[in-house]
Amino acid sequence: METIQINDAADATEQDKRYIIVLKVGGNELDDEAFLVGLANAVQSIRNDGAFPVIVHGGGKAIADLQKQLGLEAKFLDGLRITDEASMDVAEMVLSGLMNKRIVRTLVNAQIRAAGISGVDDGTIYVEQMWHPLGDLGRVGEIKDVDTHLVRTLIEADIVPVVSPISFGSLDALSYNVNADHAATALAAALGAIKLVFVSNVPGIMVAGRVIRAVTATQAESWIEEEIIYGGMIPKVRSALEAVRNGVAQAVITNLAGVQEDSGTGIIGGA
Ligand SMILES: Nc1ncnc2c1ncn2[C@@H]1O[C@H](COP(=O)(O)OP(=O)(O)OP(=O)(O)O)[C@@H](O)[C@H]1O
Ligand SMILES: [Mg+2]
Incomplete structure (x- = not known):
């Protein structure tokens, strides 16, 4: 991943820097009710400690499952999945729809104010098509810029942002799929977060x-x-x-139990 130009971090107040913790939640367990309840508890503990959580989520497994159900053939280049237009539609439906709202519903149900957005909303994550030396990967984006305005607005309103990594193509205004680990990293850096936890x-x-x-x-x-x-x-x-x-x-790589046990x-x- 290329080093990203982060302009917003300099504008962040010292207080913002102290308080934001980005949780990158992997997609493998988002269909597990116990995992979702544990996630809500983890979010609540961060709030109780006086920090503010921002969630970025993946969902690779659910995308692959639905593509299979729809009879879309998975194509790969050098081990990397190619995202053609039909696959991109599925990725956006699953990530920005199903997965995003599943997390938001769990938090709201636990009396935690939360709202779902994607990298597309308010142009939060700007990307260009990712270049690969061996050929065309399709609609896979490489992050070029992050605008934290919408995420900060939610934080200031005491609403936990839940961010899908589908992002805004700056050259063609199309949606692009972005690896959720990359999206979480770019957002954490732009927000001047004190901690980034990869929950896998x-x-x-x-x-x-x-x-x-x-x-x-x-x-x-x-x-x-x-x-x-x-x-x-x-x-x-x-x-x-x-x-x-x-x-x-x-930065820490762990699972939900690890978040609770540090x-x-x-x-x-x-x-
Ligand atoms: N040395 C390693 N230690 C632990 N896991 C590893 C290692 N090498 C590869 N892995 C694999 O990495 C996986 C985690 O990455 P994966 O992309 O599947 O999950 P995620 O990023 O949490 O979810 P998503 O991609 O949906 O956001 C593990 O399930 C494991 O199979
Ligand atoms: Mg992953």
């Missing part, structure tokens, strides 16, 4: 069956090289490292 379906980065307590960039890259870190964990660990490089004080893999910047 694993307790952290696993090596030889154990959760690693902390990781540096050098170590992460060599584990990627050795295929100890693969698939969805690759963009996640690289995003976490990028967040720390871009001024987010703490455990997982911490990211060490600068090495």
Whole structure:
């Protein structure tokens, strides 16, 4: 992921910086009622501690399931999913519709004020088509800019923003699919968040069956090289490292239990 130009962080007051915690929620467990209730509890604890949570969510699994049901054939380039126009429609329906509203409903039901938006709304996340040396990945976006105005407006109104990573194509005004880890990282940096927590379906980065307590960039890259870190964990660990490089004080990869126990893999910047 390219380093993003973040202009908003400089405008953030010291108080904003102290208080915002971005939770990136993975899509693997969004169909699990117990997970959703646990997420609402985690959001409530952050609020009780005096910090303000912002949620960014994924939903890769639900998109793949619906594409299959609709008989859309999955196409890949170099292991990366190609998002053609029909797949893009499904991605937007699932992420900005079903998944987003499922989280919002859970929070509202737990008496937490919450509202769902996507990167498209108010032009929050601007992207251009992601370039790949081997060919056309379709409507996959690379983040170019983040405008935090709408998210800040919600925070100031005491409403928890729930953000779908579908984003605004700055050159063609089309919707683009963005990896939710990338979206969460860009938003956390732009908001000057103190912490970015990747809530996934694993307790952290696993090596030889154990959760690693902390990781540096050098170590992460060599584990990627050795295929100890693969698939969805690759963009996640690289995003976490990028967040720390871009001024987010703490980045953690964990699961919901880890959020409650304060455990997982911490990211060490600068090495
Ligand atoms: N070393 C590793 N330790 C732990 N998990 C790993 C490792 N290498 C690869 N993974 C895989 O990464 C997955 C997590 O990434 P994935 O993209 O599936 O989830 P997510 O990002 O939380 O959800 P979404 O992509 O929907 O936002 C794990 O389920 C696991 O299969
Ligand atoms: Mg993922």
